[in-house]
Amino acid sequence: MSNTIPEGWAINQLGKLTDVRSSNVDKKTDDTEIPVRLCNYMDVYRNNSITSEVEFMEASAKQREIDRFTLEKGDVIITKDSETPDDIAVPSYVSESLTGVVCGYHLTLLRPHSNLANGQFLSHLFQLQSVQHYFYLLANGTTRFGLTADAINAAPLLIPPLPEQQKIASILSSADEVIEKTRAQIDKLKDLKTGMMQELLTKGIGHTEFKDSPVGRIPSNWEVGAIDSFGVDILDGDRGKEYPKEKDFYPFEHCLFLSAKNVTKKGFAFTTLSFITKEKDELLRKGKLTRGDIVITTRGTVGNIAFYNDEAPFDHIRINSGMAIIRNKSEALDSQFLHLLMNSPMVSEQVELLAFGSAQPQLTIGIIKGLNIPKPCIDEQKAIASAVSSVTKRLQLATKKLALLESAKKALMQDLLTGKVRVNVANVSTAQQEAVAD
Numbered sequence: 115m116s117n118t119i120p121e122g123w124a125i126n127q128l129g130k131l132t133d134v135r136s137s138n139v140d141k142k143t144d145d146t147e148i149p150v151r152l153c154n155y156m157d158v159y160r161n162n163s164i165t166s167e168v169e170f171m172e173a174s175a176k177q178r179e180i181d182r183f184t185l186e187k188g189d190v191i192i193t194k195d196s197e198t199p200d201d202i203a204v205p206s207y208v209s210e211s212l213t214g215v216v217c218g219y220h221l222t223l224l225r226p227h228s229n230l231a232n233g234q235f236l237s238h239l240f241q242l243q244s245v246q247h248y249f250y251l252l253a254n255g256t257t258r259f260g261l262t263a264d265a266i267n268a269a270p271l272l273i274p275p276l277p278e279q280q281k282i283a284s285i286l287s288s289a290d291e292v293i294e295k296t297r298a299q300i301d302k303l304k305d306l307k308t309g310m311m312q313e314l315l316t317k318g319i320g321h322t323e324f325k326d327s328p329v330g331r332i333p334s335n336w337e338v339g340a341i342d343s344f345g346v347d348i349l350d351g352d353r354g355k356e357y358p359k360e361k362d363f364y365p366f367e368h369c370l371f372l373s374a375k376n377v378t379k380k381g382f383a384f385t386t387l388s389f390i391t392k393e394k395d396e397l398l399r400k401g402k403l404t405r406g407d408i409v410i411t412t413r414g415t416v417g418n419i420a421f422y423n424d425e426a427p428f429d430h431i432r433i434n435s436g437m438a439i440i441r442n443k444s445e446a447l448d449s450q451f452l453h454l455l456m457n458s459p460m461v462s463e464q465v466e467l468l469a470f471g472s473a474q475p476q477l478t479i480g481i482i483k484g485l486n487i488p489k490p491c492i493d494e495q496k497a498i499a500s501a502v503s504s505v506t507k508r509l510q511l512a513t514k515k516l517a518l519l520e521s522a523k524k525a526l527m528q529d530l531l532t533g534k535v536r537v538n539v540a541n542v543s544t545a546q547q548e549a550v551a552d
Contacts, residue, residue: 119533120533120534123273124272125272125273126273127267127269128268128269129269131231131236131273132226132231133224134222134223134224134263134266135224136222136223136263137216137217137219137220137221137222137223139173139175139179139183139218140152141154141171141173141218143174145174147174147176148174148176149172150175150180150184151170151171151172151215152171152172152215153168153170153216153217153218153221154170154171154218154219154220155196157206158206159193161206162237163206163290164185164207164208165209166210170215173216173218175216183216183217183223184214184215184216185215186208186211187208188208188225189207189208189224189225189226190206190207190237191205191206191221191223191224192206192224192240193220194220194221195220195253195258195260195261197257199253202253202259202261203240203249203261205236207233208233222263229276230273230276231279232279232280234283234287235280235282236271238282238283238531241527242528248269249265249269252265252269272533274533277539278537278539281539282530285526285530285537286523290523293516293519296512296519303505304509307505310501310502310505311454311457312458314501314502315454316330316332317333318332318336318490318494319497321335327488329488330460333490335491336488336490338486338488339486339489340483341440341482342483344446344487345444345446346447348439348441348483349401349440350438351401351432351435351438352400353435356397357398358394362390363388365388366387366389368395369389369394369432370387370388370389370430370432371389371431371434372434373388373434374434377420377437378420381419382420382421382422384428395432401432401433401437402431403432403439404422404441405426406423406449407441408422408439408440408453409438409439409440410438410456410482412478412482413435413475414474416465416469416476417462417466421449421450438479440482445492446489446492447489447495448492450496451498454498454499454502461485461487464486465477
């Protein structure tokens, strides 16, 4: 899988480095068989590391299957077949001793020969893009893709001496630990934000008296009404003869013209972009955003919300025909607070209930105008928005940190797992190097 071989490294077949065992143990239980816990496809697909924290499935197996497929610390498991070739040879490392856990169907167990290969190193190596691509090309099938036992055994891997494998594995695993801690921090912040929104948008700040309302139980001094009764305009886009056609779009121009891909459940996503010229923009009458506007999708996937605040990197944006603009014109309503409400269950549940059409759900301007929302006093609105915003900013910083860490880890893998950058390992004996090449 590489045209150049670093000094001391060697290309060796996977079947010579490990004992390859393709499992046939499935989740079906049989009273005549022995109860086991099953490590299944999704356990491997979702976890880089198999530990006791994984919720294994209850199953049963024959004694010979238990003897052959019970997991041991240091094993590597890979997916051997899947619905798409992209999900072939996804690895997971058994990082601790487990009791009674058996490798399941659709998986292959790799048990490294201890004098030749390190399981943790192999699990990282299988994540390398060139290795993944190699198995992608070998995956056979039409509706389901898979690797034969011969293909797995014969896979050529570029391998350093064992001490160097161990050092590389240690470095990459340390990077993984930092990444996992950051992911855990992000998960906690997401839970905190969700809980905070639920608490503040239904109970407010410092209230002791509550009342029932069309949006649930809320503080007794809050108002409740249709969204357009609070000085909010719901605006459609321009659908006239000047509505852009395919020939009117450019990779970059004066005005971003939103597509369904740009307004997601998480807000704006500016990955796939289409623009129109200034001349075309000026021909259109309705549907141009101003800062502080909220965009809601109204056709297909309805109810996705995006907030056009100062963080959006484009000064000129127009909605398409499957969207509407929610524009706050009232000084008694805070736009950030309104954005929180539009993302809350009290509004999303109304949208889900009122959307019509089975093949392609839709929302009308009238439906959106009639959505009920609560309205505290303006000072409380701003306090609620500020509290949630502080958590949102922490979440954004953690997410950016995670992206940087994952990018750095990917570059580190490319350097270390190909031998482009060598680690300093003392006492790598000639015998050890020859063992890898043998």
